[in-house]
Amino acid sequence: MPHSLGRISYRRQKTEDDGGVLIDIPIHPELRAVLDICPKDAFTFLETQNGKSRSPNGLGNMMREWCNEAGLPNCSSHGLRKVIARRVAEAGASPHEIMAVTGHLTLAEVTRYTMDANRPVLADGAIEKLK
Template sequence: MEIKAGLSTTPQKANKTLKRLSQLMDLAVKLEMRGDNPLKGVDRYKTGSGGFHAWTEAEIARFLEVYLPGTPAFLSMTLMLYSGASRCDAVKLGWGNIRGGRLEYRRQKTRKNPEGILVSIPVHPFLAEALQAVPNGAFTFLQTEQGKSRTATGLGTAMRKWCDKAGLPLCSSHGLRKAICRRIAEAGGEAHEIMSVSGHITLAEAQRYCEDFGRKGLADSAIARLPHGAKGEQKLANHPPRFARKMDKPLKENGK
């Protein structure tokens, strides 16, 4: 299928596009505009259970090489990376959300949380510096040049273009939200710390980041606990008496 092949470098986007097109075709069949849904049976790309790609440090650095401070791309990326806000929340953030050096907002309402989860985090110095380019009278941080608020869809579309121009086909706006969770996990942060920043509803969602990205740090600390140098090895060799029996006779070879 040409549409699927054209999006092969962005499997998540390809699967989402196929899903939406299939829904549209189902509607066309229901309205008797078509006799069948041509997308039925079209296999989706295997993407694993990780969902959207979390930006790596190299990808973040690449984006910052292409887009300098003061540009909409730089501000959008920085705001989402250092707040963990999703697109629908990021486009609503403004100076009214800064209180006492903290960024405070309620995540988009869901059926599980009709009031929305309250997120209150310190403003990171890098984000504070980026926000200096935003006029004090701006209604939202990411408003357009015409002073109008961006839509979540518009921000997603813009981020897609910015990432493609920077040669980052796997990166997306949602991947920035995952990137801050990755950073916290790699720094040894616990699931509850991730939840306090991301506003995740369940512990299992945040725990997944610890399992996926915290293993390297845990392995480092685990190996660091082992004894170092010859003295440490000698201590390990000092077995309890029952294992340190002196052998008076040499070992016999098998069959002799």
């Protein structure tokens, strides 16, 4: 998961059978601040205490623990993907821009993920475009 030149690139494992969807996104300044405090010699910032890469299930289990510890029992790693889709939709991103961030393959998937977007915020942005 290289993060040189201010970007993170990886292939979604869920779609690995067909080569995987390449995700190549700029690093948000808040994420940059977190990455900057991670050990520079770490293989990945998601490694185990023993310095090994986490399995997908292992990461999911740790996310569950971290969310519980943070007092967020209704949150999950899958929920993070839905949240970023909603947030970028509310920021005015097009469906194809959302797909580039989330790795979705179809507009139907993006639509399903962004149904919970704040409709008044989206309406404000739509009307602003008419001015």
